[in-house]
Amino acid sequence: MATFQLELVSPEKLLLSRQVEMAVIPAAEGEMGVLAGHAPMIVTLRGGVIRVTENGQVTDRLFVAGGFAEVTPERCTVLADEATPVTELSRADAEARIRDAEADYAAASDDTPERRDAAMAKLLAARAMLDAAEAA
Known part of the structure; x- marks a missing residue:
């Protein structure tokens, strides 16, 4: 190939x-x-x-x-x-990132659409990290 x-x-x-x-x-x-x-x-x-x-x-x-x-x-x-x-991902680290990202997203609720989008992207990446850590 x-x-x-x-x-x-x-x-x-x-x-x-x-x-x-x-x-x-x-x-x-x-x-x-x-x-x-x-x-x-x-x-x-x-x-x-x-x-x-x-x-x-x-x-x-x-x-x-x-x-x-x-x-x-x-x-x-x-x-x-x-x-x-x-193989190096940690479930605990991913869960901590999710908590931080959720707090950032909640804090951005009255911010500009760009900042809310960036906060949501960070939250989605943290959730993807947890999914990957659990699947490893």
């Missing part, structure tokens, strides 16, 4: 850079599969799990809290706000 270069970059470091068969990324519009030869595009990411497939098997599962992905026929570059291997 054809491969493409997948790079996953967080503010701290380069987490992944190698040839893969497929990556499923959590685009804002829904799960998006990327294969070699994909049409060029830039998408916004929501909180969720990136699944990397090599030799017909899912080899890596990484939680991202949001960010962007640039897709070309030869490469997919993910610029994540935060990225963590699913």
Whole structure:
């Protein structure tokens, strides 16, 4: 099967850079599969799990809290706000994030629509983190 270069970059470091068969990324519009030869595009990411497939098997599962992905026929570059291997996620940390995000969302109720949207995105990412931690 054809491969493409997948790079996953967080503010701290380069987490992944190698040839893969497929990556499923959590685009804002829904799960998006990327294969070699994909049409060029830039998408916004929501909180969720990136699944990397090599030799017909899912080899890596990484939680991202949001960010962007640039897709070309030869490469997919993910610029994540935060990225963590699913095996390193903690249910307690995710639950604490949910509590903080719920408080931020409640505090933003009288704020601008942009701030409410950002608070909701943070809450949804925290819930996705809990889902990923429980599934690990």
